[in-house]
Amino acid sequence: xxxxxxxxxxxxxxxxxxxxxxxxxxxxxxxxxxxxxxxxxxxxxxxxxxxxxxxxxxxx
Numbered sequence: 812x813x814x815x816x817x818x819x820x821x822x823x824x825x826x827x828x829x830x831x832x833x834x835x836x837x838x839x840x841x842x843x844x845x846x847x848x849x850x851x852x853x854x855x856x857x858x859x860x861x862x863x864x865x866x867x868x869x870x871x
Contacts, residue, residue, distance in 0.1 A: 815870060817863045821855040824848070829855035831862065 819840055820832050831847035833840040840847040840862065849855040 815867045818866045819859045819862045821852070821859045823852070831855055831859050 816834075818833060818835050820834060821829055822832065824830050829849045829852050831840040831849070832838075847855075847858065849858065
């Protein structure tokens with residue numbers, strides 16, 4: 812079974828927002844032209860999980 816490395820990760824920025832980072836592009840992730848900077852860790856984690864799940868299904 813092939814191991815899928817997650818493409819996205821989250822981390823806090825210096826002003827307490829949460830960023831979703833695109834490891835493939837080595838930049839802040841974007842969706843529909845907007846940078847993915849969120850207000851809470853929970854929001855960022857949920858969206859990051861969704862993006863990684865979507866990417867894994869696409870790769871399968």
